[in-house]
């Protein structure tokens with residue numbers, strides 16, 4: 001059964017069965033929930049048919065775990081060093097490198113229960129969702145990263161990059177730098193659409209799931225006719241791709257050992273009156289006997305590879321807390 005369940009921050013939980021329809025980012029119909037892959041070459045929107053009470057494991061589509069390409073942490077470290085070593089030659093200042101962490105799934109693991117654990121935990125701070133279809137299997141996540149959200153009066157975007165585990169840890173120069181790449185990129189893309197009243201709010205430290213991030217919020221007003229163009233030009237930001245954007249995207253596609261699929265793609269609602277579009281982070285593919293967690297981090301020439309591996313482990317706790325409970 002094709003399923004969609006979601007909860008926007010401070011919103012109600014919705015669960016429904018229906019159909020996932022393949023589309024393109026240019027032709028997405030309004031007033032539908034949609035999801036795309038990282039490169040936006042695979043886009044699906046949902047046509048709801050029936051409200052459902054409970055998500056039943058047996059009604060979901062699980063791909064086989066053989067389809068997931070996982071590398072051992074040691075191979076990840078070697079891959080990451082190789083990734084950084086190529087930056088100079090490719091003229092890259094920052095790029096995101098990701099990995100997949102597999103967590104065993106037991107027969108008794110109840111997907112509906114995990115979804116509710118996520119909606120309870122991240123009620124105020126994330127778009128929590130579950131999507132399932134025979135075309136792409138089952139994906140779940142709790143993403144804190146708003147790409148574009150608002151209405152005709154007030155539109156928001158957010159630069160979210162730079163991660164630490166403990167509140168009292170100092171922000172390093174590397175984290176501040178990687179955050180600034182995102183701020184500069186988002187500001188340029190918004191400004192190029194000639195918005196009204198663009199405000200860049202002071203950068204703050206925010207807790208999102210199991211970790212702390214640097215966050216800079218943008219507020220402005222922009223005509224609905226420009227929403228789709230702005231959404232497409234903002235994604236992928238250097239929070240999930242890199243700087244310069246095109247070179248970083250090419251480099252990621254050539255060097256990451258797995259296909260990101262929905263991880264770092266777009267997800268959310270595009271309506272006539274409002275939109276609420278997120279970047280799909282802190283997500284996992286639920287396969288036949290495992291949870292495949294997609295985890296990444298912003299890499300610069302000053303990255304320490306062991307700390308970057310640890311950062312992906314820290315980020316994994318956002319989902320692990322819900323899986324293990």
Ligand SMILES: C=C(O[C@H]1C=CC=C(C(=O)O)[C@@H]1O)C(=O)O
Nearest residue numbers: 160161162163239295296297298
């Ligand atoms: C790419 C991810 O996080 C991004 C968002 C916030 C902080 C990030 C960082 O500090 O590296 C990443 O840019 C991920 O969670 O997989």
